[in-house]
Amino acid sequence: MTQSVVSGTIPSLGILEEVDDVLALKVQIVRAALELEVIPAVAAGHRDVESIAGATGCSRAGMGVLLDGLCAVGLLRWSDGAYSLTPTAEAYLVPGRPTYCAGLFLADLRAGDHFTEHVRTGQVRSDFASADATGLWAAFAASRLLSWPNELSTYRARWAALGVTAASMPSARILDVGCGPAIASLVLALDDPTASVTGIDRGPVIEVAVRVAEAMGVATRTSFVAGDVTALGDLDGPFDIVFFGWVLHFLDPLEIGSTLRQVHRLLAPAGRIVILEALPTPGVFDDPGPHLTAVWLFNVARRGRMYTFEEYAAMLAEAGFGPARRLDGAPWLQAERGE
Numbered sequence: 001m002t003q004s005v006v007s008g009t010i011p012s013l014g015i016l017e018e019v020d021d022v023l024a025l026k027v028q029i030v031r032a033a034l035e036l037e038v039i040p041a042v043a044a045g046h047r048d049v050e051s052i053a054g055a056t057g058c059s060r061a062g063m064g065v066l067l068d069g070l071c072a073v074g075l076l077r078w079s080d081g082a083y084s085l086t087p088t089a090e091a092y093l094v095p096g097r098p099t100y101c102a103g104l105f106l107a108d109l110r111a112g113d114h115f116t117e118h119v120r121t122g123q124v125r126s127d128f129a130s131a132d133a134t135g136l137w138a139a140f141a142a143s144r145l146l147s148w149p150n151e152l153s154t155y156r157a158r159w160a161a162l163g164v165t166a167a168s169m170p171s172a173r174i175l176d177v178g179c180g181p182a183i184a185s186l187v188l189a190l191d192d193p194t195a196s197v198t199g200i201d202r203g204p205v206i207e208v209a210v211r212v213a214e215a216m217g218v219a220t221r222t223s224f225v226a227g228d229v230t231a232l233g234d235l236d237g238p239f240d241i242v243f244f245g246w247v248l249h250f251l252d253p254l255e256i257g258s259t260l261r262q263v264h265r266l267l268a269p270a271g272r273i274v275i276l277e278a279l280p281t282p283g284v285f286d287d288p289g290p291h292l293t294a295v296w297l298f299n300v301a302r303r304g305r306m307y308t309f310e311e312y313a314a315m316l317a318e319a320g321f322g323p324a325r326r327l328d329g330a331p332w333l334q335a336e337r338g339e
Helices: 002-007 015-019 022-036 038-043 049-056 060-073 087-092 102-121 131-161 183-191 203-216 253-266 289-300 309-318
Strands: 076-079 082-085 173-177 196-201 222-226 239-245 267-276 332-336
Touching: 015 022, 022 038, 022 060, 022 102, 038 049, 038 060, 038 082, 038 087, 049 060, 060 076, 060 082, 082 087, 102 131, 102 289, 131 183, 131 203, 173 183, 173 253, 183 196, 183 203, 183 239, 196 203, 203 222, 239 253, 253 267, 253 309, 309 332
Parallel strands: 173 196, 173 239, 196 222, 239 267
Antiparallel strands: 076 082, 267 332
């Protein structure tokens, strides 16, 4: 170590310092607020430390520290001794609001408690892909009821880069599998008044997707079906585009193969499948996102994993599709139906 110091190559603490400082503290503050239901207490009219502490069953000293921490992270405001909600807290963390999604974030935070055990044993306790987790994905979709306008430009750019526009594919019939809020596919209907979208997901999720379609003004050209992403046999095609957005990583290879064969049947002769996934490259860490997503997935899903572009290309070929093509600089890929 003395030699390193002298030579000027002292290693940085890097991530060790980050998790021991602001990042970890923010996580602790938000989690405590969600578990203690501080935001609902403030929404109910409790505005000073004593009142909020009493409503949540907490000590005054501890609550005072937590409330100030929530001001520091932007979930509360303080003025003249009274606390109030910021727009973010008001929209997403107050029960009864259409965009309420506190349960989703709390479940994600609590899942981290078991990561060490999951790594040690290989046995995953939580399963965000199970029917029991439907409420979490409905909450995720609900969070997009307000934010969908912020996502339109990105999705438009991605579709255009794939060659999918109102000019190149007029009157497109789109199937969105595991649609969630369906923003990625609804933008195509928004830009082409002759396009139509069919979404499939679990019932509580599509209830939210319907509201998103209404907010975007395309509800008359959309239909939503309650169902499972691996059971597409009851759907009637043909579709020009079948889209999977952040869905297939929850399935194992056999399930993906079966699902892709069903999609091949549903596509029009000139149709295409479009897949949005993280697409990690083994041994390449310049973009840590796909690898961090793989960690999250391992911790919350009992089957499935992150698949590489090459693995998707092979599965698509086996299901009868033409060569897969990846969009440069983005985690999107597509393949034609083939013969």
